[in-house]
Amino acid sequence: MRRLSEERTKVLFEKLAKYIGPNIKQLIERPDGVYCFREQKDRVYYVSENLLKLAATVPTENIVSLGTCFGKFTKSGKFKLNITALNYLGAYAQCKIWLKPSAEQQFLYGNNISKAGLGRISENCEKYQGVVVYSMSDLPLGFGVAARSTAECKMADPISPVCFHQADIGEYIRCEEDLL
Amino acid sequence: MDVVVSEILQKSESEALKYKSIEVKKHLELEYDLGTLLAVDNNDFESKFLRPDKREDYFLNLARDNTQLLINQLWELPTERVEEAVMVKLPPAKTLLPRMKPVPKPKSLTKWQQFAKDKGIQKKKKAKLSWDQQLQKWIPLYGFKRAQAEKEKNWVLEVPQNADPNEDQFAKKVTARSENVAKNELQRLRNIAKSKNVKVPRVGVTNPDNASSKELQTAVTVAKASTASLGKFQDKLPKEKEARGVADITPGASRKRKLPPVAGHIEKKENLEILDSILNKRPKMNIEQAVAKQIQSTKMDLSDNNHHERSKGGGSKSKNKMGKKPKGGKGQRSGGKNSAGRKRR
Numbered sequence: 001m002r003r004l005s006e007e008r009t010k011v012l013f014e015k016l017a018k019y020i021g022p023n024i025k026q027l028i029e030r031p032d033g034v035y036c037f038r039e040q041k042d043r044v045y046y047v048s049e050n051l052l053k054l055a056a057t058v059p060t061e062n063i064v065s066l067g068t069c070f071g072k073f074t075k076s077g078k079f080k081l082n083i084t085a086l087n088y089l090g091a092y093a094q095c096k097i098w099l100k101p102s103a104e105q106q107f108l109y110g111n112n113i114s115k116a117g118l119g120r121i122s123e124n125c126e127k128y129q130g131v132v133v134y135s136m137s138d139l140p141l142g143f144g145v146a147a148r149s150t151a152e153c154k155m156a157d158p159i160s161p162v163c164f165h166q167a168d169i170g171e172y173i174r175c176e177e178d179l180l
Numbered sequence: 181m182d183v184v185v186s187e188i189l190q191k192s193e194s195e196a197l198k199y200k201s202i203e204v205k206k207h208l209e210l211e212y213d214l215g216t217l218l219a220v221d222n223n224d225f226e227s228k229f230l231r232p233d234k235r236e237d238y239f240l241n242l243a244r245d246n247t248q249l250l251i252n253q254l255w256e257l258p259t260e261r262v263e264e265a266v267m268v269k270l271p272p273a274k275t276l277l278p279r280m281k282p283v284p285k286p287k288s289l290t291k292w293q294q295f296a297k298d299k300g301i302q303k304k305k306k307a308k309l310s311w312d313q314q315l316q317k318w319i320p321l322y323g324f325k326r327a328q329a330e331k332e333k334n335w336v337l338e339v340p341q342n343a344d345p346n347e348d349q350f351a352k353k354v355t356a357r358s359e360n361v362a363k364n365e366l367q368r369l370r371n372i373a374k375s376k377n378v379k380v381p382r383v384g385v386t387n388p389d390n391a392s393s394k395e396l397q398t399a400v401t402v403a404k405a406s407t408a409s410l411g412k413f414q415d416k417l418p419k420e421k422e423a424r425g426v427a428d429i430t431p432g433a434s435r436k437r438k439l440p441p442v443a444g445h446i447e448k449k450e451n452l453e454i455l456d457s458i459l460n461k462r463p464k465m466n467i468e469q470a471v472a473k474q475i476q477s478t479k480m481d482l483s484d485n486n487h488h489e490r491s492k493g494g495g496s497k498s499k500n501k502m503g504k505k506p507k508g509g510k511g512q513r514s515g516g517k518n519s520a521g522r523k524r525r
Contacts, residue, residue, distance in 0.1 A: 003439040009451060013458050022459055028451050034444035036451070049444045077419060127468045151472045 001052075001060050002039045008073065012037065012044060015071075015079045016089075019130035019143060023092035040065075043072045043180060044079070046088070065180040083142065083167040084179060086132075090140030093132035095125040097146075097163055104135055107142065108170035116158040125150040131163055142168030202252065204245040212253050215273030219250040288375040291367070359387060382429070398423040405430035 004012065016024050027035065027046070034049040040063060047055070047067030055066050068088070071081040081089070099107055103117025119136050127149040133141045144166045153162055172179065211220040221242075229238035257268045289297065296303075309318045312329065319329045337349040366386070373380045385391045385399045401423040405411035410431060442450075 003441075003447065005439065006454065009454050010458065013451075013455050017458055024455055024459075025452065028448055028455065034448060036444065036447055126466070127472075149468065149472050151476055 001055065001063060001066075004037050004039050004044065008039065008044075008079075009037070011073070011077065011079045012070070015081060019081075019089050019094070019132065020092040021094045023094070026092060027088060037070070038067070039073075042074075044070045046070050046085075069180045081143070081167065082179065083169060083171045086140050086143065086167070086169065089132050089143055090134070093140075093143075094122075095129050095131045095146065096122045097125075097131050097133050097144075098136055098138075099133060099141065101136060104141065107133060107165065108168050110165055110168060110170065110174070112147070112161040112165050113144070113163040114159050115153065115156045115162050118153065118162050121150055121153055121162070123150055125153075127152065133163065133168070140169075142166070142170075200244070200248075202248055204248050204252075206245075206249070210246065210249055212250065213274045214253060214257070215271050216275050216277070217250065217270070218275055219246055219253075221246050290371040291374070359390075363387075394423070397421070398426055401426055402430055 013024055016027075020027075035046060036049065036052070038045050038047050038052065040060065043065075045065065045067040046069075051067055055063060068084055069082055070085040070088075071079055073079055097113065097118065098120035099113065100117050100119040103113060103119075106117060107113055113133065125131065125146050127146060129146050130143060131146045132143045135141055142165070144163045147161045147164050148156055156162065206221075206223060208223050211222065212218070213220075226238070229235065254268055257271075260267050260269075295301075306321055308321055310321070311317075312319045312333075314333055315329060317329075320326050334353075337353070339345055339347075339349060343349075363386075366383075370380065372378075384402075385395050388396070391399075404414045407414065
């Protein structure tokens with residue numbers, strides 16, 4: 001269980017900024033206690049200070065997971081967000097997409113979102129910005145990358161993709177053994 | 181004559197009296213191993229002779245008797261006479277003696293041998309002579325005839341396409357060869373040092389021209405740590421990796437240095453600083469966004485013009501209408517959270 005180095009913190013924040021922008025501050029400055037990011041076997045966990053103190057009694061190599069796993073660093077040094085980070089991404093997301101009920105299943109099976117499935121999209125969404133996907137009843141379903149900006153979406157034909165799939169809550173079943 | 185014979189007999193008798201008999205009686209037969217000239221007496225000692233005053237003589241006699249028995253056994257082997265001496269060929273030894281010195285350790289393998297063993301590479305036998313098509317003769321694998329043949333064959337050398345035309349290709353070949361020889365010698369010494377467990381000082385990169393990327397990386401890592409502050413203030417390339425196995429000579433630049441633990445509020449402050457530096461980055465010119473904005477604005481203009489054309493007939497009335505109309509767009513959408521998209525008219 002290590003602190004993130006400066007470079008890695010930078011990479012992590014740059015990634016998070018794509019989804020939640022300046023709201024990262026709210027992840028760090030929380031009224032209910034001190035929270036921090038910790039690294040274990042290239043995975044990044046978002047842990048409260050209290051929990052960290054308790055975890056200090058366990059040998060590092062025996063710890064499988066603690067707090068919330070945000071994602072992992074690849075061997076080439078990039079950061080990949082995991083679906084487990086959705087709780088925080090969903091709460092602070094800047095750019096949102098709401099899905100029609102008919103398109104929910106398609107997305108939860110790991111497919112991209114086409115224009116036809118798009119129920120609503122928040123304004124001023126840029127192209128290739130990170131977006132969080134919600135059902136019409138505001139239940140976060142996953143996240144991805146906007147394939148088109150909001151303006152472009154209006155002119156797109158129904159089958160063209162609007163959002164590239166990155167992670168969805170279907171992974172809790174599909175990739176159960178990989179999630180920590 | 182008779183006198184002489186009887187004298188000799190008498191003399192031999194008196195001489196025989198001086199020596200003990202060669203016949204020894206034992207309760208149990210001795211065990212012999214003639215190969216090592218060993219006899220083992222399993223008979224018990226006679227307790228009445230074991231008193232301190234008689235002990236010495238008893239043991240002496242016992243030893244003589246047993247030796248006599250051993251010699252008797254030797255005489256039973258086939259003898260031969262070599263230059264006035266009687267010889268006996270001893271049978272192979274039956275008793276196994278423990279060795280005096282420890283068993284020698286097996287020779288440690290060289291690095292290549294170890295590698296070949298791991299990979300299962302077998303040594304192939306090369307023919308001593310091989311037929312050369314170009315020279316039309318048999319050429320040995322090595323030796324002066326080989327060198328001669330090479331010289332004969334390579335009387336002219338091609339200049340590679342992107343090489344310096346003034347470079348001497350022959351000299352290049354010679355240096356390459358001598359360098360190879362030197363490299364082999366170095367490796368040989370390294371193998372010896374490894375087998376004898378001697379520590380060899382690092383020599384750095386001997387030849388940058390054909391050094392492996394690993395060696396070069398090591399050199400970079402070491403060079404970076406070789407400042408007064410142990411490389412603490414050296415810049416880093418974005419994806420630079422540190423070499424392994426040099427931690428002992430680059431004390432400041434350990435590969436996975438654990439950041440020292442700090443209090444939560446300090447870490448929070450550091451994180452916020454990093455975050456600020458990311459969020460306050462001067463935005464690059466976002467072409468996508470700019471183009472989208474441009475398209476939007478031109479569209480708005482177009483639709484505005486349409487309204488103008490339609491309302492030309494109205495005259496002054498229409499102008500008032502225009503003023504009252506809600507501002508629909510101009511590229512900026514100021515709708516609240518609930519409005520999805522531009523209002524369509």
